[in-house]
Amino acid sequence: MSRFFSQTLSGLEPYTPGEQPRGIQNLIKLNTNESPFPPSPRVIEAIGAQQVRDLRLYSDPACTDFLAALAEAFGVPRECVFASNGSDESLAFAFRAFCDKGAAFPDVTYGFYPVFAQLFGIRTRVVPLREDWSLAPEDYKGLAETLFLANPNAPTGLALSRAEIEALVTENPERLVVVDEAYVDFGGESCVPLTQKYDNILVVGTFSKSRSLAGARLGYAVGAPSLIADLNAVKFSFNPYNVNRLTLAAGTAAVRDTAYFRECCGKIIEAREETKAALRAMGFAVTESRANFLFAAPPAPCTGTEYFAYLRENGILVRHFGAARTENYVRITIGTSEQMKTLVAVTKCFLEETT
């Protein structure tokens, strides 16, 4: 730390992203919930020499074409959508804009929530998940803080129904509920329709997972026009050109290719269900994930730490969270069906060698 670093940030514990190895040719990379499939072929068509020549110009600060396409896809008015540099930026803006009464979220959830809260000096209330990793909506009833709920949750993959979220929204109209739908396209129930009924729910989503555009950094928020105006006030006080030209073109093309999107999600869901069944048959504890990953613990006496290390030695990268509550589990991103077959085969060897 330099002597110039703000005292208010001296205790900051930054987010640690999953490993991004430089050469992945010989690795099966199942550690950061990216898509194993390339973006829609329409994205490749949309980015040509003209787009590159146009890079001399700033990007559209209003993200007009992309937001028109997104609003059409969701069936909501244009003034209900907001575009961001990854969904992390929408989440950061929401923490900055809407948390005068603090922020509440589960103990096991997306690791960036406590970091944003710390960065912006926001008081937090951490609500433990139940023993079986489920999020009990009644644990949030009566809380005044803005709620941040990843739905499906990460890394557990468990999801609440839209009706359960709606009950939290209607319970206290003075409290905002931010629903992080990074993984909703893999089997969750989207709360976007609720944004057209209530002004105290904000849905945040990403093009990093189901749209195969993690490297482009594109996220969005959907909510009442008043909430979107607030997000724009923060954005235009920070970086008016928050989404670059190439990404806006890529996102506009991707959101229009519904058939490709459905096909990719379908393949991932199928591979997830097959992998889940295979791991359970080998004695693993695996949650009922509705996301593009599995949260799995090997049978005793094997430990999550050993399993993680064994997979790594065999060229398979997954995510291991060292915290006491999660240390026996690994989070396995769903790759192609071939990659998942390799994972299952390596897992069999692990169990044979370790037990």
Ligand SMILES: Cc1ncc(COP(=O)(O)O)c(C=O)c1O
């Ligand atoms: C629950 C959740 N929300 C948000 C994000 C951020 O996604 P991005 O910034 O790539 O849109 C992630 C990334 O893994 C996530 O797991």
